[in-house]
Amino acid sequence: MNDRPMSYLLTPGPLTTSARTREAMLRDWGSRDPDFIALTARVRKRLCALANAEATHTAVLLQGSGTYALDATVQTLVPKDGKLLVLVNGAYGRRMVEIARRIGRDVAFLEFAEDAPADPDITAAYLKSDPAVTHVAVVHCETTSGILNPIEAIGDAVARAGRKYFIDAMSSFGAISIDARKLTFEAMMAASGKCLEGVPGMSFVLANKAALAAAGGNALSISLDLTAQWQGFEKDGQWRFTPPTQVLAALDCAMDQLDEEGGVDARGARYARNCRVLREGMARLGFRSILFDNLQAPIIVTFHRPPGLEYETFGAALKERGFVIYPGKLTKLDTFRIGCIGAIDAKVMSAAVDAVAQTMREMKISL
Numbered sequence: 001m002n003d004r005p006m007s008y009l010l011t012p013g014p015l016t017t018s019a020r021t022r023e024a025m026l027r028d029w030g031s032r033d034p035d036f037i038a039l040t041a042r043v044r045k046r047l048c049a050l051a052n053a054e055a056t057h058t059a060v061l062l063q064g065s066g067t068y069a070l071d072a073t074v075q076t077l078v079p080k081d082g083k084l085l086v087l088v089n090g091a092y093g094r095r096m097v098e099i100a101r102r103i104g105r106d107v108a109f110l111e112f113a114e115d116a117p118a119d120p121d122i123t124a125a126y127l128k129s130d131p132a133v134t135h136v137a138v139v140h141c142e143t144t145s146g147i148l149n150p151i152e153a154i155g156d157a158v159a160r161a162g163r164k165y166f167i168d169a170m171s172s173f174g175a176i177s178i179d180a181r182k183l184t185f186e187a188m189m190a191a192s193g194k195c196l197e198g199v200p201g202m203s204f205v206l207a208n209k210a211a212l213a214a215a216g217g218n219a220l221s222i223s224l225d226l227t228a229q230w231q232g233f234e235k236d237g238q239w240r241f242t243p244p245t246q247v248l249a250a251l252d253c254a255m256d257q258l259d260e261e262g263g264v265d266a267r268g269a270r271y272a273r274n275c276r277v278l279r280e281g282m283a284r285l286g287f288r289s290i291l292f293d294n295l296q297a298p299i300i301v302t303f304h305r306p307p308g309l310e311y312e313t314f315g316a317a318l319k320e321r322g323f324v325i326y327p328g329k330l331t332k333l334d335t336f337r338i339g340c341i342g343a344i345d346a347k348v349m350s351a352a353v354d355a356v357a358q359t360m361r362e363m364k365i366s367l
């Protein structure tokens with residue numbers, strides 16, 4: 001079977017999946033089918049194992065995209081009299097602030113420049129000054145810019161201050177290793193359709209079991225009650241509400257391929273090669289990326305958009321050549337983004353750079 005998709009999605013989810021992952025969806029499952037119940041249990045176990053979290057955490061699966069997991073985590077695990085501190089250096093950090101506000105949880109945030117990492121020392125100083133804060137949230141790879149935040153150093157500061165820690169690992173889980181035996185966190189949120197290379201539609205939280213057990217009654221909505229969702233799985237192995245059956249089957253198959261590839265480190269190494277080929281190729285064409293090498297996560301690269309390069313035309317011409325890219329999301333700079341993740345290798349990245357070169361010629365732009 002021809003594995004080449006109609007177009008490569010160089011975007012941070014949905015992303016390019018393998019033919020094998022898509023084929024895993026070619027059947028129906030009933031939600032009470034013992035095979036499906038076993039599939040659910042297997043995926044939950046595998047997700048915990050990826051972070052060495054089996055002893056301390058449980059994987060709570062949720063219908064819906066990644067934001068649903070963020071929303072469920074904040075409303076279930078931050079108690080009504082708790083306070084959340086969010087470290088913000090992009091749109092996804094801002095989203096967590098908005099989630100807390102909307103449900104009426106007390107929230108503060110520390111804002112860093114979008115091209116600078118969140119700072120552990122500033123976080124520690126803030127925690128000293130605000131004893132009301134019970135939980136701190138940070139985004140691992142801030143997909144807005146592609147920057148990697150130092151979750152270990154921030155985790156140390158949070159633990160020293162005796163607060164609980166949430167990590168939005170949406171765009172890093174599966175590609176950058178996170179070890180629950182070395183890094184203490186109450187919850188880590190991610191989704192099916194990013195670095196695990198499944199299809200979109202399901203998110204999950206690796207939540208500390210004791211915290212989850214103590215959080216009953218906190219959630220403001222039935223569908224986003226993480227404790228109830230967990231208790232549902234524990235009671236009879238079933239989902240409380242209609243499960244995304246094909247999405248789950250695709251994720252299980254995608255995780256087989258992650259194992260075959262050599263696990264999280266091997267996948268991270270492939271993405272790092274993709275990222276290098278992309279950055280070097282684009283630099284040869286005269287494009288500048290916004291981040292220094294040492295801050296760049298191998299997930300998505302943000303480039304300055306040169307004057308005269310109209311995004312709509314540029315994006316449409318690349319799509320004609322088989323590559324879908326993403327507009328920029330930074331508040332202060334004109335940019336566009338190209339992702340390095342998904343079932344793609346360095347050859348695909350170099351073809352993408354060639355397509356950019358052809359498009360530039362066609363648009364009569366040289367840098």
Ligand SMILES: *Cc1c(COP(=O)(O)O)cnc(C)c1O
Pocket residue numbers: 012013065066067068092139141142143168169170171191
């Ligand atoms: C993708 C992503 C999310 C979730 O976004 P959805 O559109 O709800 O899937 C959250 N945080 C980060 C860092 C992400 O990259």
